[in-house]
Amino acid sequence: MALDEFLADRGRATTTFLQHAMETYLPAATAERRRTHDAELLADSLAGHDHHHEIPIFVCNLAFPTLPCPLHVFEPRYRLMVRRCMESGTREFGMCLPNETSTGGFVDIGVMLEIRDLRYFPDGRCVVDTIGSRRFRCLEKGQRDGYATARVEFLTDQTVPPEGMQELQTLHDSVHAQVERWWTEHFRGQLEKRDRVIQFYGPMPAVETSYWTLPSGPSWLWWALAILPLRRSVQLDILSIASLKRRLRVIGSVLNRLAQPPANPA
Template sequence: MGSEESEVMLQLAAEAFQAGNFDLASEIYQCQAEGARDPRGRQELLTRRADALAHSGKFTEAFAVYREAADTERLQPSQLQRLTDCLLQALRKQGPGVRRSGASVVEDSLASCPLCRSFLWEPVTLPCGHSCCKRCLEGERPPVCGTCQGGMAAEGHRVNVVLSGLLSRLYPRLEHAGRLRREGKRLHSERREEEALAKYNHSIAIAPGDHLLFSERSQIHSALKHWEQALSDAHTACRLQPLWAQVNSTTYTHMSFVLSIVTSVSFTDTAGSEEEATIDPADVECSLCMRLFLEPVTTPCGHTFCLQCLERCLDHNPKCPLCKKELSEYLVRRQFSRTVLLEQLIHKHLLSELTERQQLHREEMDELSNLNKNVPIFVCTMAFPTVPCPLHIFEPCYRLMIRRCRETGTNRFGMCLGDQRKGFADYGCLLEIREVKFFSDGRSVVETVGRRRFRVLQHQERDGYNTGDIEYLEDVKVEGAAELELQKLHDSVYELGLVWVNSLRPEQKQRIEGHFGPMPPKEMQIQWSPNGPSWCWWLLAVLPLEGRAQLPFLAMTSLRDRLSGMRKVLLFMSQSRHR
């Protein structure tokens, strides 16, 4: 084949490769390689064919061609870049949590980092709740969680104090090996290779199943020109973790010799031989409640607390309870993901204590979710059934109250007027939380709507906010002639109310409707709801009456009496307007 024809075919192969037609590119490169006489040119064509095979996912064939290229002339690390890129891409497509040969030891040992798959050294807990080695995160650009693949900013995240101490006690041998590895890396960076090699030899003697130690010792042997030892360590690293994506330059150099074993060897657990210790319950107690961690969360500063304990502290001050680091941004995100590894360790070593702690929490939640006994009461203003009631929450006690309402799933609390003698009035309205918007200083705006009326049977207090035992109120229904009379009264009062609303200045009406919405229409069945027609409550909310004047209407269980009272108010206001 002439040189011009060969150039045309190579151009065609390059275009096919660029277009994603890797099979065609592979065939052309194969034909060109068979006719090549120059060893270096033949090797180049073989590596291009191997690249095409790798891109098409035919890794077994690709490995064989790379091996053939290496037999022709020694491969350079840069010539294996496409292979490693394809392997990485294939691994990422499988997604997190897929079990495969050489998968992360996180699936088999709690002591492993999902990024480097070695001992979890200096664990940093990320916003997603998963933990990785601090050094691994610093080496990732951009940093990505090794478990859920979620991106995050690793800067500012510090070592999880509780988790680090716990892993050191549970896995002392692996922790010691990790410490030696860190010292060896420091010596290697200072070019003190002999001393670094001694540290790695000691570390491997302690943790002989850790692929990372062999991979890094291979680099040191290479720097010392111990080629056979470097190759042996690279071979062992690939055997221990054949699908480990973070391949270094030394492994690139020797890849041509070990490609044939990558897809056929078995996986070894780096932490499986560690004889685990037990956990003292005192090691996993929240420093705020002094009880076993329940739903532990870790702040960016590395301190861990029960979720509810931390939130309660942040109600008073947006800083870490231990180190006083500012947590305003953490607070506004409300990304309180539980520390997964810590939960797993507690479940594994302290199951009975955890079960007891969870049972106690369930009992507390059951008590808080009772909407008849100890119902939380927000002492502020008048609220009415079906009427929106937006609230600005800034006091710590009410932050706690709102959070508990959401945690229990009821999303409800009572609203009552204040009372100088009792603390709050004997009648109120149950509000339902629709939406909560948080701010960086801990404040929030809570959108609520009125649901049911109630009477307070007993006034109480809990954790700084008011509570009460309550009974719910319903209108008494009437029939026959009384029902017909009630319907006439209802229609006449509705018309009076509509006249009053339409007499308001445009800006007044616009402001009212912006806050409460438009006046509800007349209802066909006026006794269908136990609270009566919605428009009555809307009108009571917007009429210029003081809370003390509105309160008796809330307490009435007779729709006739409520309509009669509203009629008197509307007539008085109409007469006052005409004077």
Template sequence: MRCERVEGVRFLEQRPFHVTRLLNSIIAASFSTESAARRRLNLLEMSELSDLTTSVPIFVCTLAFPGIACPLHVFEPRYRLMMRRCQQSGTRSFGMCRVQADTGFSDFGCMLTIRGSEDLPDGRSLIDAVGGRRFKVLRRSRRDGYNTADIEYLQDQPIATEDLGILQVFHDQVYQMALSWFRHLSQFKQQYLHSRHGAIPGPDRGRLQDLLDGPCWCWWVIAVVPIQPELQTTLLSTTSLHGRLLYLQRILQYLGQNEVQ
């Protein structure tokens, strides 16, 4: 395993570091050429990391979803380096894709933003991240042991004004199905899902046409229902809110009819 999700952890904001002036002056005086080269390389790396469409760092582990918490336990050296660079660049962002045998990682993923982190004494870290925008992988590459990709962002198709009312009614119906399924889970299961993914978000009434990734509650349901990762990836790549709701309706109907928890 390349990573582990963690739960029930209080995350701390990343503490700033301070340059040791004496050591910095010694390095600059004794290794001026090397020091200048490293500074130029660091500026180049930070510039590249700040462009969140080209050579985006990709954490290959699991699926993440827009607006949904994704806590991670980072222990591999390459990903520890990635996390450090993402935070130093100021973007605090990286892509998350699931493992795929033929290409290394899936064609679709989700950006994650680091909200807080806790560094452990042995170099591992606990990362509190939340899902951002969805993307499609255009090109794959590698950098210092970890994967990178050129990406393009996805967004839902615009909703025609004449279809908005009908879609809103359908949206509310599927949301109620999701609530009913969740409320029929055992108390232990409900608490587990809450600790892992947060509470189920409320419905988005009256603003469906404004949401680039659709309602957040849809992604929460997709993250927690027992379905195959391949279907989760299909739903992540879907740019039709109506199509996504149809998928969810069928999944929730099946789970309800078969009492699957």
């Protein structure tokens, strides 16, 4: 079997002679290692279930809920992290932007990435197809075997009261239309650039039914945030907002500024 097939299969054949020798001559050490492994696997499977169980953190880039985030994993520490995510069955880890001035070397706000597909190369590298899901805020940061970890709280949007529903829907439809106009006008005559955006993030998502009940609101808003010409720090601030109405207003304000003609030099 080729190495890439072996790694992708995740199967582990036991060498009967070695196992029997260890259990015979090193019974205490073998039992202790088995207990340690089982405890680690259990802890990995509970990652993110509550504030007490840490999640693994991939310190690399800014991810967004519902959007794809393909990764090329080559560093040994992250290869180990991905392997543990697969073996524990969670198939997910956190993604945060690096920041040397922040505790642990990365920002406090991040997004969980769910592993949809995984392809290994013969040298052990892998390409991981992931998609963003829950947003989180780090409560406490740590490290495990070279990669970062964190205890987190997950961010969900505030519930919209019935009396505010009409205002929210009107605002939503207005900003959605602004994004569609900007997308058409900004990429007019830039078909290659537009195609690259679609290839990476996909086309603009359709509006979900009852989008106001989703933990992170409608997908199209994250799609817009990912492609708008904004600094990473601004995108990160918007990512941390737990109010759909506030995010819509901020994106609408950004689009209003982008629609203004450049000032004539004096």
